[in-house]
Amino acid sequence: MAAPHDVPDATQLVAAVRQFLEADVLPAVEGRVRFHTRVAINVLGMVEREIELGPAQAAEHAERLAGLGVGGDAELAARIREGRADDPELLAALTAAVRAKIDVANPGYATP
Known part of the structure; x- marks a missing residue:
């Protein structure tokens, strides 16, 4: 990211929070909080991928x-x-657009 922002950039910050949730919080919680922690981890992964892949x-x-x-x-x-579908x-354009969405939402969905 360009000035005026320094390191860590947004991608690094999001990754750090995701890693904290995965390594420290998830093993320490259960039930509903564990479920919501997993959801938060997945959301942060999506944000990371959108920051990385979104402009291209x-x-x-x-x-x-x-x-x-x-x-x-x-x-x-x-x-x-x-009716021109x-x-x-x-x-081909629609297929590429959906693939791009999957690459951000959950790249594992695209694996055969």
């Missing part, structure tokens, strides 16, 4: 939309509602 994913998504000749997701949705380029 946004650029790639914008390129795909431009390649389809649409200015944004609303126009893309309109095209789908018009069988367009191979549109299907």
Whole structure:
């Protein structure tokens, strides 16, 4: 991250909190608090991946939309509602968009 922010950056801070929850908190709690700790660990993992992958994913998504000749997701949705969802380029763009979401939400879902 550029100035004025110093080390640790946002990614490192989120990783430190996630690691603390995994190593120190999770083994010490049970029941509902353990469940919510696991949820928090997963959320922080998603934030880490979005910080890391998000800018490139946004650029790639914008390129795909431009390649389809649409200015944004609303126009893309309109095209789908018009019945043009069988367009191979549109299907490829949707597949790539879903894959990007999975890569952030839970990359394990994409493993065969």
